[in-house]
Amino acid sequence: xxxxxxxxxxxxxxxxxxxxxxxxxxxxxxxxxxxxxxxxxxxxxxxxxxxxxxxxxxxxxxxx
Numbered sequence: 001x002x003x004x005x006x007x008x009x010x011x012x013x014x015x016x017x018x019x020x021x022x023x024x025x026x027x028x029x030x031x032x033x034x035x036x037x038x039x040x041x042x043x044x045x046x047x048x049x050x051x052x053x054x055x056x057x058x059x060x061x062x063x064x
Contacts, residue, residue: 027042027046031043
């Protein structure tokens with residue numbers, strides 16, 4: 001019988017390096033936190049990281 005990823009407790013993500021796995025776990029923990037402020041802060045941090053990664057932060061700083 002073939003065991004799928006959810007049954008084995010493992011999940012593969014394309015582009016994720018092994019050393020980044022702990023950060024992903026921390027992020028998921030924050031997003032699931034019962035205090036409503038923790039998931040919101042994590043969401044805002046992800047938006048910031050996405051903006052910086054796409055170069056938008058530099059553009060916003062230069063334009064105003």
